[in-house]
Each structure stands twice: as structure tokens, then as C-alpha cells.
Amino acid sequence: MATISTPPSISGKSGNQAASATLLSIRNVAKHFGKNVVLRDISLDVAEGEFLTILGESGSGKTTLLRIIAGFETASAGEVWMGEERLDRQPPYRRRVNTVFQHYALFPHLTVEQNVAYGLRVAKRPEAEIAPRVEEALAKVKMSAHAKSKPSKISGGQQQRIALARALVNRPRLLLLDEPLSALDANLRRQMQVELKSLQREVGISFIFVTHDQEEAMVMSDRIALLRSGELEQVATPREIYGRPATAYAAQFIGHTNLLKGEVRAGMVRCGVLTWAAVLPDGPALFSLRPENIRLAAGNTAMAGSVRIRGKVRHRAFHGATELIRVECDDGLVLVVRTPGSGGALNEVELEFSSADAVLVRESPERV
Amino acid sequence: MFSRAYKAAVTLPPLVWVTVFLLMPYLLMFCYSFWSVSASQTIEHSWNLANYGQLLRVEVYWQTLLRSMWIAARVTIFSLLLGYPLAYFLSFYAGSKKDLLYQLVIIPLWVSYLVRAYAWKTILGSDGVLNTLLQYVHLTKHPLEFLLYSPFAVVLTLTHIYTPFAFLPIYAALEHIPRNLVEASHDLGATPGQTFWKVIFPLSIPGVVAGATFAFVLSLGDFLAPLLLGGPSGIMISNIVVSLFGAAYNWPLGAAISFCMLLLVVSLLFFSERLEKKWSFS
Numbered sequence: 307m308a309t310i311s312t313p314p315s316i317s318g319k320s321g322n323q324a325a326s327a328t329l330l331s332i333r334n335v336a337k338h339f340g341k342n343v344v345l346r347d348i349s350l351d352v353a354e355g356e357f358l359t360i361l362g363e364s365g366s367g368k369t370t371l372l373r374i375i376a377g378f379e380t381a382s383a384g385e386v387w388m389g390e391e392r393l394d395r396q397p398p399y400r401r402r403v404n405t406v407f408q409h410y411a412l413f414p415h416l417t418v419e420q421n422v423a424y425g426l427r428v429a430k431r432p433e434a435e436i437a438p439r440v441e442e443a444l445a446k447v448k449m450s451a452h453a454k455s456k457p458s459k460i461s462g463g464q465q466q467r468i469a470l471a472r473a474l475v476n477r478p479r480l481l482l483l484d485e486p487l488s489a490l491d492a493n494l495r496r497q498m499q500v501e502l503k504s505l506q507r508e509v510g511i512s513f514i515f516v517t518h519d520q521e522e523a524m525v526m527s528d529r530i531a532l533l534r535s536g537e538l539e540q541v542a543t544p545r546e547i548y549g550r551p552a553t554a555y556a557a558q559f560i561g562h563t564n565l566l567k568g569e570v571r572a573g574m575v576r577c578g579v580l581t582w583a584a585v586l587p588d589g590p591a592l593f594s595l596r597p598e599n600i601r602l603a604a605g606n607t608a609m610a611g612s613v614r615i616r617g618k619v620r621h622r623a624f625h626g627a628t629e630l631i632r633v634e635c636d637d638g639l640v641l642v643v644r645t646p647g648s649g650g651a652l653n654e655v656e657l658e659f660s661s662a663d664a665v666l667v668r669e670s671p672e673r674v
Numbered sequence: 675m676f677s678r679a680y681k682a683a684v685t686l687p688p689l690v691w692v693t694v695f696l697l698m699p700y701l702l703m704f705c706y707s708f709w710s711v712s713a714s715q716t717i718e719h720s721w722n723l724a725n726y727g728q729l730l731r732v733e734v735y736w737q738t739l740l741r742s743m744w745i746a747a748r749v750t751i752f753s754l755l756l757g758y759p760l761a762y763f764l765s766f767y768a769g770s771k772k773d774l775l776y777q778l779v780i781i782p783l784w785v786s787y788l789v790r791a792y793a794w795k796t797i798l799g800s801d802g803v804l805n806t807l808l809q810y811v812h813l814t815k816h817p818l819e820f821l822l823y824s825p826f827a828v829v830l831t832l833t834h835i836y837t838p839f840a841f842l843p844i845y846a847a848l849e850h851i852p853r854n855l856v857e858a859s860h861d862l863g864a865t866p867g868q869t870f871w872k873v874i875f876p877l878s879i880p881g882v883v884a885g886a887t888f889a890f891v892l893s894l895g896d897f898l899a900p901l902l903l904g905g906p907s908g909i910m911i912s913n914i915v916v917s918l919f920g921a922a923y924n925w926p927l928g929a930a931i932s933f934c935m936l937l938l939v940v941s942l943l944f945f946s947e948r949l950e951k952k953w954s955f956s
Contacts, residue, residue: 378857398860411858414955415876425862428872458955476862 335384362533404473555670557594582661725930757841823905840885847881
């Protein structure tokens with residue numbers, strides 16, 4: 307079973323974070339509701355100023371993990387630490403963590419301004435301090451003009467900004483975002499992705515962002531923690547998780563891929579009619595080969611380390627700048643290939659890829 | 675979409691019903707309130723405002739009306755004080771026992787009003803359960819007389835009877851509060867107490883207004899509880915109306931009082947509706 311423990315060495319912190327201190331440390335956290343196991347043995351560190359995305363399908367346990375950090379759920383086992391403080395023993399209102407909720411959860415009876423001031427008011431900050439801080443937070447999300455409106459009078463995207471301002475005005479050490487963009491339409495979502503990311507850089511606090519959208523995760527994150535059926539599948543930078551997926555599931559969930567099932571014997575990999583040299587122990591092996599790493603072969607001679615195969619184009623899907631074509635190879639193997647979108651007939655082609663681009667991945671067995 | 679004939683066929687019966695059994699009696703009552711009773715005990719159809727004048731002049735009428743309002747106000751306050759915590763507990767903390775407890779609150783509504791009123795009679799009377807107990811444990815030497823046949827007994831009984839009516843709209847309002855608002859409040863650093871006063875209570879105000887209106891209007895017009903348990907000092911305005919339409923045989927005056935009550939209740943409903951609207955945000 308492909309369980310990943312995540313000591314810092316393989317958790318793939320990108321270079322600029324390597325020096326930063328750890329802010330939040332999730333240690334062996336598990337959660338079950340009755341017999342239903344939602345999370346098992348999750349260990350994950352979040353660095354100061356890091357944008358970490360918890361990515362997973364619905365039911366993967368990502369929201370539950372976020373709710374454990376926020377304090378709305380208690381873990382069945384394990385600990386959550388923030389610096390020297392044991393976070394999971396504190397009630398939610400004592401944690402220096404703020405949340406942007408999926409449906410914003412703005413207080414309907416309060417104005418935009420009162421919503422943003424809420425955290426400061428309950429903390430009994432002097433009014434002379436509250437007013438400028440609220441003003442500043444509203445300015446930061448470009449909502450100053452709507453200060454006196456009720457939440458029901460502003461659009462979804464604007465409510466989103468208010469929810470963000472309401473959380474950030476408290477200067478938390480960590481901001482949790484529970485699929486905050488899922489209710490927005492595609493254009494606005496892309497715009498907010500960019501804004502959120504630059505806002506995070508500006509305020510310099512750590513974000514834990516939960517989403518099921520792999521593209522969103524890739525665009526925004528410093529690191530992605532891929533969650534599957536309550537277990538961490540891989541924790542790495544977007545580049546790393548895309549280029550070097552650890553498991554078949556990671557390879558398939560993020561982007562398109564071809565999974566090649568083969569056999570290694572005496573330094574040679576054999577996947578049906580395909581063979582290439584690789585320094586691997588003998589036995590069955592699974593490889594991920596990205597569609598963009600397969601080319602239409604040009605010239606007669608294969609370059610060193612490249613693999614060639616003939617096949618027939620069965621289907622073309624136009625994706626704007628590129629085209630995804632399905633090629634059925636000689637022995638029935640189907641490869642998806644990304645080509646510059648030139649169109650063309652369903653004809654015979656010769657494909658070529660570099661054996662170095664076939665990444666060895668672990669199998670992802672079914673989990674109950 | 676539907677033919678005119680179909681629409682007419684559907685709307686006519688209720689319209690006729692409301693006209694014959696509601697609007698016409700009201701109109702008749704309104705007319706009666708301007709008539710008078712002659713010395714020979716017949717209704718004289720001479721139009722004048724004498725009945726309304728009498729209502730203002732004769733002390734017992736407006737004093738009883740004021741007392742009825744004071745009793746209704748106390749019933750309202752006690753019903754809210756009992757109903758709100760109950761509704762809050764059920765909605766937020768009862769967990770899996772919620773449905774069972776809800777049924778337990780509702781069940782008394784299925785028991786006849788009379789049975790419940792008489793039950794209080796046996797509890798509060800001078801030979802009643804409570805007095806017997808108090809004397810048995812030597813807390814009192816003689817039966818406490820103020821327990822029964824007093825405004826106290828009326829307020830107690832009406833509170834018992836109308837608390838579920840106050841509870842229901844409050845419970846509905848609390849159930850409608852999105853739970854993520856409570857989480858958001860905690861998330862922003864508010865303690866459970868702050869969360870209650872700043873989020874939960876303001877959002878439940880429409881339910882409180884509706885519940886208070888129910889309790890006040892229903893107990894203001896009540897005549898059975900004061901009749902059975904009120905005694906001379908616990909008489910309410912409806913008892914006077916009943917006797918004017920009955921033994922006293924002064925329908926015109928009874929109609930005038932009824933009409934004033936109706937006006938009072940309708941304006942109350944109007945204001946509570948306004949208040950509810952002002953405090954609802956959906």
C-alpha cells in the first residue's frame with residue numbers, strides 16, 4: 307500500500323522556503339466519524355509565508371483537515387502545533403487562525419464594515435484603532451465604496467473579498483481558505499486566483515488553501531499536498547508534482563498522462579512493444595508519460611535514448627493552442643499525445659519520446 | 675395557463691366562505707356596536723356612539739382591558755423566558771435527541787385546553803396538590819389562598835398553555851441560522867457568549883417577535899382561564915364580552931368592546947409584521 311510519510315526531505319519545499327521556519331505542524335492526525343475513517347495518519351508542515359494547497363477530490367478529507375486546523379472538528383488522534391503552542395487543545399476562538407469559508411459566511415444583519423470590524427470588536431480593541439484598520443482592509447480588497455452595504459446587496463465576488471478582508475484584518479498568522487473560489491464563474495475565478503496570490507505575497511502570512519481544482523492548485527501554490535481517501539498521496543511543489551509524480555493517482559489527477567504498465571528485466575523496461583534501458587530493479591513497474599513529452603517523429607533515425615512507435619490516430623480533440631490526439635499503437639496500446647494544434651486527418655503516425663520522460667510511479671491501490 | 679372558469683371555480687368557494695362566515699359577521703358586529711338596547715330588551719337600530727362613550731367612561735371596562743393587557747404582557751414575557759432557552763437548547767445542543775424533545779414540547783398541544791386548565795385547579799386549590807404539600811412539609815400552616823382564583827393563577831395557566839406557541843417560531847428562527855455563521859464568529863475570536871449576543875440572538879429576533887405576538891394575542895383574548903381560575907380579581911375583557919352577549923344581554927356594548935379588541939389585535943399584528951421584516955435577512 308502506497309503510504310507516504312513526509313519528512314521534510316521528500317516533502318519538496320521549494321528553495322525560497324527552505325530557510326523559513328515551520329509555522330504549523332500537523333503530526334499524525336487521524337479522524338473518524340464512527341466507523342467512517344476520514345483521515346489517517348496525516349503529517350504535514352507549513353512554513354512561514356507559504357502558500358500551501360490541500361488538493362483532493364470531494365470526500366478526500368481535505369475540508370475535514372482544514373476544520374481540524376481551524377478548531378471546528380477535533381482530531382481522533384494526532385496533534386497540531388503552531389510554533390511552541392499545542393493548537394488542537396485550544397477552542398477555535400483562541401487560535402490565531404482565520405478562515406475564509408466556502409460560502410463566505412458573512413453576517414447578514416451587519417454591514418460590510420461591521421462584518422470586517424467583527425474580529426476587532428470582540429477582541430475589544432479601541433474604536434480609534436478599529437476604524438483605520440477596517441478602512442485599510444477594505445481598501446486592500448478594493449471594497450471601500452461598499453462599506454455601508456449589507457452583504458445581501460453585493461455580488462458573490464464582492465462577498466468573497468469581504469470575507470477575505472474580515473479574516474485578514476485580524477492579522478492572523480495563518481489563513482485557511484475552504485474552496486473560496488468555487489462559487490465564482492470561471493473568468494472571475496481566474497482573476498481572483500491572481501489577486502489572492504499577490505495579496506498573500508503582500509501580507510506575507512501563510513495560506514492553507516483547499517480546492518478540488520488541480521489547475522487552481524498549480525497556479526497559486528508554493529506546494530501542493532495531494533490528498534486521496536484520507537491519506538497524503540504526495541506533497542511537493544507544483545512543478546515537481548507535475549514533472550515527477552510519485553504515484554499513478556498523482557500523475558492522473560494533475561494534468562493528463564499515459565500510464566504504461568511494464569516489466570523490468572536486466573536493465574531493460576518492456577511495455578508491450580515499447581522497450582528502453584533503465585537502471586531499475588527487476589520486477590513489474592508502472593510509468594507515467596505526459597502527452598506533451600511525446601512527439602511526432604521527424605527524420606529517419608531515432609536520437610539516443612528515445613523510443614519510437616508507430617500508430618494510427620483515432621481521435622483529435624482541439625484545445626486551442628494545442629491538440630490532444632489519441633493514437634492506437636500496433637499492439638493495441640493507446641497513447642494520448644499533445645501536439646501543436648495543426649489539425650489533420652486520422653492517419654498513420656510515428657511517435658517518439660525520450661525514455662527519461664517516462665517517470666516511474668507507484669501503483670495507487672483502491673482504498674475503502 | 676388556467677381557464678377563467680377554472681380559476682373562478684377554485685377561488686369562489688373560499689371567497690364565499692370568508693364572506694359569509696367572516697366578513698359579514700364582522701360587519702354585523704360593527705353595525706351592532708352603534709345600536710342600543712331599549713328598556714323592553716329589544717335592539718334599537720338607532721345609530722350613535724354611546725357604546726364607545728360608555729367604554730371610555732365606565733371604569734370597569736377600560737380597567738379590565740388594561741388588566742387583560744397586563745396579564746397578556748406577563749404571559750408573553752414568561753413564555754419567552756421559558757420558550758427561548760428551550761428552543762436554543764433544542765436547536766444547538768440537543769443533538770440526536772432533538773426530534774424526541776421537540777415532540778415532547780408539542781404533545782401538550784394535543785391535550786384539551788379544559789383538561790390543562792382543570793389540572794391547574796387541582797394543583798393550586800386550597801385542598802390542592804401544592805397546598806397539601808406545603809402544609810405537609812410545614813412550610814405553611816394554612817393553605818395559600820392567592821394561588822387559585824387570582825391573576826397569578828391566570829398568568830401561570832396561560833403561560834403553561836401558550837409557551838409552545840412562543841417556542842415554535844423561535845425554534846424555527848434558530849434552526850434557520852446557518853451554522854457556518856456561528857463557526858465564523860468563533861473563528862473571528864468571539865467566545866460562545868459573544869457569539870450568542872452578536873450573531874444568534876439578533877438573527878432570531880423575527881422568531882421572538884412572532885412568538886411574542888402569538889402569546890400576547892392568544893392570551894389577551896382568552897376567557898376560559900380567567901373563568902375557571904381567575905376569580906373576581908382575575909376577570910379579563912373577554913369574560914365581560916361573554917357576559918354582555920349572554921346574561922347581561924347587551925349585544926351592542928359587547929360588539930363595541932369586541933371591535934376595539936379587534937382593532938387592537940390587528941394593529942399589533944401589523945406592527946409585529948413590520949418588526950419581523952426589519953429583522954429578517956434572507
